Amino acid sequence: MIIGGLQKFSLIDYPHKISAIIFTTGCNFRCPYCHNPELVNPKLYPERITEDEVFNFLKNRKEKLDAVVITGGEPTLHKDLYQFISKLKSMG
Template sequence: MIKIGGLQKFSLIDFPSRISAVIFTQGCNLRCPFCHNRNLVLPEYYGQTLDIKYVFNFLESRKKMIEGVVITGGEPTIYREITDFIERIKDMGFLVKLDTNGTNPEILVELINKKLLNYIAMDIKASFGKYEELAGIKIDLNKIRESIKVILNSNVEYEFRTTLVRDLITYTDIIKIGQMIKGAKRYVLQNFVYSENVIDKSLKNSYGFPETDRKKLKNVLKKYVKEVILR
């Protein structure tokens, strides 16, 4: 059964060009040190879950106020029931955006084939040579490659995105990621900002990339992707 770790009732920024609500699933199969949702990732920090009936009752009451629903985490695709969950949301008339780490491409294929997604945001943690270091756990990199391919070849709106942590990822790593997603419509670079909810507390004095470096990256990445967004 899907565990809901949180609900943001109103957002203007999480679903591009849409007013949305955000549903946070509890649990994740990665342990990225820079993740700022440890309460959704590390079991020892889990909070009380929300009743699914409450979530759907809320959505029912907001049909005329919001356009879309963002499913994020944690990692939503660790739940096999995610397809039925999203299908129910779609049946209510909402657009759906999925945030994912791309470790379960078979779920992505299922959701895309059933036309259940209107937008996909996939986090690219690092270049393949450093992927496990930044994912915090051993993973099957072929799953990441497959998810990238699935998204690139889909008819669903999407973005790839990477968190810039100056102590963990380099300028060269970002260029390599651009090559990994060559031909992509949109690549978002989001600067790391420390919070008390970060998984690795040793990153307390870490920062994102300077503005000059981010602008340089943006210009170079345009050789590989159509649009680069700095956040």
């Protein structure tokens, strides 16, 4: 999965939970009101975070986080989204 960003702490994105936010790149829409336009076209936003970096961070924060939110861009464009979520869930 192409990950364009990681917000390590949020109290807003998952109500009543401490969460981390994973931002995927790429989107098939061009909404004028998009709140993450830099993630829409991955070619214009070359900075990436590896899956290993994300999982290492989450492993170290497992006892401090209640949830992980995946947003974008458009996460459902990534063919390996299901496997990524399965790996997240297996972490507990």
